[in-house]
Amino acid sequence: MRKRLIALILAVVVLACMPALVRQVERQLYPCKFPDIVHTYAAEYDLDHLLIYTFIRTESGFDPEAVSNMGARGLMQMTEETFDWLKTKLAPQEDLTFDDLYDPDCAVRFGAYYLRLCLDRYGGDVATAAAAYHSGWGTVDSLLNREDYAGDGRTLPSFPYSNMNHYVEKILRSYERYTELYGSSI
Structure with missing residues (x-):
């Protein structure tokens, strides 16, 4: 009888701890690395810091040295063409090169700025902004010009x-x- 009671108590304790353990595992799967950098550029470009973490996780898995098969670099995976274009807007006087995207600060600065531009261009719609971040404004704009994808003219109803x-x-x-x-706890 005593062994059963101990086993039951242990089972209750394990079950009571399970949600916290699951949450810890999930936080490992959805990390918040480089918080100072992310929060700085989230504030500077009026972005939700969780959205920046989302893009970093999706683009590079938080690997600052990541390189895609298209040659995009850094935490937020930017191509050289996009970097060069953004540099003319964001940092024309700075001596930055495409290699600087391996630096987390530079990658998040440029990626967050580009994300802000995408959100502004597409009415704040995260889905359409994500499509533009991934496939380019030209692709999204051409879809918006097609009657079957026009939606409201600023956002895509499907992809x-x-x-x-x-x-x-x-x-x-x-x-x-x-x-x-994380809600707004970080």
């Missing part, structure tokens, strides 16, 4: 290309998870 659709879904799921896990 016709499988890579784009997969990316947008991944961003939206990750952002939702970050919000559930």
